[in-house]
Amino acid sequence: MDRTTDTTRDAGRRRARTVTAVVGLSAVAIAGATSVGVFVAGSLDASASTTDGTSSSQSGTGTDSGSTGSGTADSGSTGSGTADSGTTDSGDSGAVTTPVQPSTGQGSQAQSSGS
Amino acid sequence: MPTTTTTPTSTATPTATATRDWTLWTTDARLVVTEPRLLDLAVAIVDEVTDAVERACSRFRDDSELSRLGPTPAEGVEVSAMLARLVDAAVTAARDTDGDVDPTLGADLVALGYEHGVPTHTPAGGAVPAPAPVTVVEGVTLAAGPRRVPIWPRVHVDGRVLTVPTGVRLDLGATAKAVAADLAAGRIADELGVGVLLSLGGDIATAGPAPAGRSSWGVVVQDLPTDPAATIELASGYALATSSTQKRRWTSGGRPVHHILDPRWGVPAAPVWRSVTVAAPTCLRANTLSTAAVVRGRRAVAWLEGLGAPARLVDAEGRVVVTGGWPVDTDRAVDAERAVDADRAVVTERAVDPEGSTRS
Numbered sequence: 001m002d003r004t005t006d007t008t009r010d011a012g013r014r015r016a017r018t019v020t021a022v023v024g025l026s027a028v029a030i031a032g033a034t035s036v037g038v039f040v041a042g043s044l045d046a047s048a049s050t051t052d053g054t055s056s057s058q059s060g061t062g063t064d065s066g067s068t069g070s071g072t073a074d075s076g077s078t079g080s081g082t083a084d085s086g087t088t089d090s091g092d093s094g095a096v097t098t099p100v101q102p103s104t105g106q107g108s109q110a111q112s113s114g115s
Numbered sequence: 116m117p118t119t120t121t122t123p124t125s126t127a128t129p130t131a132t133a134t135r136d137w138t139l140w141t142t143d144a145r146l147v148v149t150e151p152r153l154l155d156l157a158v159a160i161v162d163e164v165t166d167a168v169e170r171a172c173s174r175f176r177d178d179s180e181l182s183r184l185g186p187t188p189a190e191g192v193e194v195s196a197m198l199a200r201l202v203d204a205a206v207t208a209a210r211d212t213d214g215d216v217d218p219t220l221g222a223d224l225v226a227l228g229y230e231h232g233v234p235t236h237t238p239a240g241g242a243v244p245a246p247a248p249v250t251v252v253e254g255v256t257l258a259a260g261p262r263r264v265p266i267w268p269r270v271h272v273d274g275r276v277l278t279v280p281t282g283v284r285l286d287l288g289a290t291a292k293a294v295a296a297d298l299a300a301g302r303i304a305d306e307l308g309v310g311v312l313l314s315l316g317g318d319i320a321t322a323g324p325a326p327a328g329r330s331s332w333g334v335v336v337q338d339l340p341t342d343p344a345a346t347i348e349l350a351s352g353y354a355l356a357t358s359s360t361q362k363r364r365w366t367s368g369g370r371p372v373h374h375i376l377d378p379r380w381g382v383p384a385a386p387v388w389r390s391v392t393v394a395a396p397t398c399l400r401a402n403t404l405s406t407a408a409v410v411r412g413r414r415a416v417a418w419l420e421g422l423g424a425p426a427r428l429v430d431a432e433g434r435v436v437v438t439g440g441w442p443v444d445t446d447r448a449v450d451a452e453r454a455v456d457a458d459r460a461v462v463t464e465r466a467v468d469p470e471g472s473t474r475s
Contacts (some may be wrong), residue, residue, distance in 0.1 A: 099396075
């Protein structure tokens, strides 16, 4: 199952966006490019192809304590266990559904927040 | 005091939903069922399940089964089916996250002052020792003491026989709440034949059909009232969990801390994310991923994306990052961003606000 399909569509729908990229550990900014690929989980998405020529930095802020110390116990970024079945692929049609969709405006029954 | 509301879903579909709100485990519980006349029976099921979970694993009750095991060696102890199930779920969460969700942090939480259900503020130089901190980031104490050796791989459940290394104090809090939501929602749907949404402290499980006239449940995703909010539709049968570094904050030894610990150090995880919300087929899975994402910090984005997990992460600046097909359109109030932090690439999108100008 190609889990990147939905991501590709999302990116395609959101054309009016600034897409900037930093590629490589040396943090080389791509500036002024006319097309920027979106690297998502090993796939290349060329549909998000707008640019304003600016460079970017990673959106996260703060300090990741995982970057300190040594050892390899935190290298589990590949994940394990069951794959999330929250994304389903209907096959030839290419239609992808996820368990989370935009609001339909019919109101809400609950709130999810930390506790 | 519990409150009950009954709400028609629409004039075209006279079937109503009924809602009960109450306080549970020092947080809010909400139950919504698609058949109002069965609300009381549904509440009774929730009470039965949550009572059983609390009696099995609460570390805030001296008479819980887990508390009675105490710090004494518990190797090869036969436990109740419920406790075995809860420990098994916790160990599964640890295994699925390479230990980022760790059930063996009970002693660390106690050392930080989180012992009696509500964290206890302790002044600098107080009686409760805190790990030696070296820095405070975003108002939360971090530390760089000795790296802990993972203990959770030595916690085993074989049938109903529980093995825990000597002196280890289990804390099943996060996963137990999620398991309770899954169990209760599943039972309500199965036994009463109704659609159900159950929220235990914001960890939401759904089962059975959605409310009449709808194919999903509407859920507002928002941590603190000042945080960016998104209203989404959650397909029935799926679950949602939010982990927060903004809730359950207190001072330990005069220093600010929160309750999601980085197992590598036994201290609060760096608050890279204010909150992380994940959708998954079960609340246990959703809670596992959201908790691990908080612990993983920036690395969480690529990890969740790789899993295909629909998630919404709010960073320390209030910016929203989504993965796995989580819709961004509902987050127009803030910069909606997608960031993929693979080992060798980082891509950031900045959304355009409704007026059409790029926000930065």
